Amino acid sequence: MSSNPDTADTMPTESAEEQGNIAIIGRQAIVDERRAVFGYELFDRSTAHDAHTAASDAALLFNALSYADTETLVGRKLVFINCTHDSLAGGHLELIHPDKVVLEVPTLHDKATAEDIASRLPTFEALRQRGFRLAFDQRALMPPYVSWLQHATFIKLDMAAFRPELCAPLVKHVRLHAPKAQIVAEKVETAEQHERMSQLGVKLFQGYWFAKPSIVKAQTIRPSQATIIQLINLVRKQATTAEIENLLKKDPTLSFNLLRFINSSGFGLSCEITSFRHAVMILGLKKLFRWAALLLTTSRKDGSPPAVGQTAVVRGRLMELLAAELLPPEECDNAFVVGVFSMLDTMLGVPMERALESVALPESVIEALLHNKGVFAPFLELTRACESGDDAAFARTADALHLSNHQINMAHMNALIWAESLNADE
Structure with missing residues (x-):
C-alpha cells in the first residue's frame, strides 16, 4: 500500500529542474475477475524521493484531479490513494467527491498502544459518514486492529508478504471479521497466485500479472504565489464574489486552474461550470480557501507571472x-x-x-x-x-x-x- 515495489523499476524519476511544470503520476490497474479495470491505484512520481507525508498525499490527489487529464488518467473508475493518518484529517478531502476515492489506510507503528489504535476510530467513522471508502492491508487483520475492520470496504492482501499456504486462512479471516469488505489480491505476479486466490473466491486483483504500472505526465501552469496569497487574503476577509472574481480575471493561470479543477471528475458536479463567478459560488469560501491553500503548496516560488x-x-x-x-x-x-x-x-x-x-x-x-x-x-x-x-x-x-x-x-x-x-x- 504505502510502498509498492511493483513500481520501483518502471517509474522513472526526474529532478525538479528536468521536470519543470510536469505532474508525473503513476497508476496501476485493479481488475475484476473478467480482467476489466475496476479502479486505479495512484502513485506520486513527480519527485525523486518516496517521502510519504500528509502534504504529499494532498499534493498527489490535488494534482491527479486538477492538473492531469482525469479522463485519461482514471476515467470514471475508482481512485485508490495511499494516505497517512495525518492526511485523513486534511482539508483537501473536503474538495473531493467521496464516491470517486478509496483511501488506503496503513496500520500504526509497532509501538502503538491499544489507545492509539482506538483513537483512529472516530476519524474512520466520520470519513465513512461523508461517503469515503476505506481500504486496509493484511496487517489490519492482527488482533489489536480488529475494531478497524468494521470500517473496511476493501482489504488488500499482499501476495509477496505471506507464504502460499496462508492464502486460505487469511481469506477466511477477512470474511469472518470484515464480512462486508471486498478482498483485493495485490502484487500478483504469477498465474498460480491468481488461480489460487480465484479459487478462494477473490474477485479483485492488482499486480504485474495483469498490468505493470504506467505513468501519466501532465503539463501544468501554476500561478505565482503572490497571486494565490492575494486570493487567500480575500477569502479570509470574507470578500464578495465580485471581488474574488476580479482577482481571478487578473491572472489567467489562476482562473484556468480553478475552472479545470471544479470541472474535474473528482469534484463530482453533474454540469460544467464555465464562468468564474459561478465557480466561486459553487465552491463557497471554505472550499475556495482549501483549494487556494493546496495550490499554494504546488505553485512555483519565482515571483511574478511570465x-x-x-x-x-x-x-x-x-x-x-x-x-x-x-x-x-x-x-x-x-x-x-x-x-x-x-x-x-x-x-x-x-x-x-x-x-x-x-x-x-x-x-x-x-x-x-x-x-x-x-x-x-x-x-x-x-x-x-x-x-x-x-x-x-x-x-x-x-x-x-x-x-x-x-x-x-x-x-x-x-x-x-x-x-x-x-x-x-x-
Missing part, C-alpha cells in the same frame, strides 16, 4: 472593453475569457485544441479560440492587430465592428494601464 501571462491579461481586458461597446454585459465576461485563454497553447506548450480539452468553456468561446469564428472572433483579431501593429488587419476589423480608432486606442491604453496596475498590486 510575460505570456501578462500579454494574456492585456488581451482579456482589451477584449472586455471593446465588447462592452457592442455586446450585453454577460457576453463581455466571455470576451474576457477568450482574450485570456487565447494564449493557453503557449502557456501549456500544446496545440490549442488539446489545451481546451482540460477546461470547460462556453461554445462561443471555443468557436473563437479554435476556429476563429463566432461573435468573439473579430474582437480577438482586432486585439491581435493592436499587439502586432498590423495596420491592414486593424482597419479591416475596426470597420467590421464599427469601432473608431479613438475607441480602440483608448480601450488598448486602458487595458495596458490596468494590467500594469496588477503588477503594482503585487
Whole structure:
C-alpha cells in the first residue's frame, strides 16, 4: 500500500529542474475477475524521493484531479490513494467527491498502544459518514486492529508478504471479521497466485500479472504565489464574489486552474461550470480557501507571472472593453475569457485544441479560440492587430465592428494601464 515495489523499476524519476511544470503520476490497474479495470491505484512520481507525508498525499490527489487529464488518467473508475493518518484529517478531502476515492489506510507503528489504535476510530467513522471508502492491508487483520475492520470496504492482501499456504486462512479471516469488505489480491505476479486466490473466491486483483504500472505526465501552469496569497487574503476577509472574481480575471493561470479543477471528475458536479463567478459560488469560501491553500503548496516560488501571462491579461481586458461597446454585459465576461485563454497553447506548450480539452468553456468561446469564428472572433483579431501593429488587419476589423480608432486606442491604453496596475498590486 504505502510502498509498492511493483513500481520501483518502471517509474522513472526526474529532478525538479528536468521536470519543470510536469505532474508525473503513476497508476496501476485493479481488475475484476473478467480482467476489466475496476479502479486505479495512484502513485506520486513527480519527485525523486518516496517521502510519504500528509502534504504529499494532498499534493498527489490535488494534482491527479486538477492538473492531469482525469479522463485519461482514471476515467470514471475508482481512485485508490495511499494516505497517512495525518492526511485523513486534511482539508483537501473536503474538495473531493467521496464516491470517486478509496483511501488506503496503513496500520500504526509497532509501538502503538491499544489507545492509539482506538483513537483512529472516530476519524474512520466520520470519513465513512461523508461517503469515503476505506481500504486496509493484511496487517489490519492482527488482533489489536480488529475494531478497524468494521470500517473496511476493501482489504488488500499482499501476495509477496505471506507464504502460499496462508492464502486460505487469511481469506477466511477477512470474511469472518470484515464480512462486508471486498478482498483485493495485490502484487500478483504469477498465474498460480491468481488461480489460487480465484479459487478462494477473490474477485479483485492488482499486480504485474495483469498490468505493470504506467505513468501519466501532465503539463501544468501554476500561478505565482503572490497571486494565490492575494486570493487567500480575500477569502479570509470574507470578500464578495465580485471581488474574488476580479482577482481571478487578473491572472489567467489562476482562473484556468480553478475552472479545470471544479470541472474535474473528482469534484463530482453533474454540469460544467464555465464562468468564474459561478465557480466561486459553487465552491463557497471554505472550499475556495482549501483549494487556494493546496495550490499554494504546488505553485512555483519565482515571483511574478511570465510575460505570456501578462500579454494574456492585456488581451482579456482589451477584449472586455471593446465588447462592452457592442455586446450585453454577460457576453463581455466571455470576451474576457477568450482574450485570456487565447494564449493557453503557449502557456501549456500544446496545440490549442488539446489545451481546451482540460477546461470547460462556453461554445462561443471555443468557436473563437479554435476556429476563429463566432461573435468573439473579430474582437480577438482586432486585439491581435493592436499587439502586432498590423495596420491592414486593424482597419479591416475596426470597420467590421464599427469601432473608431479613438475607441480602440483608448480601450488598448486602458487595458495596458490596468494590467500594469496588477503588477503594482503585487
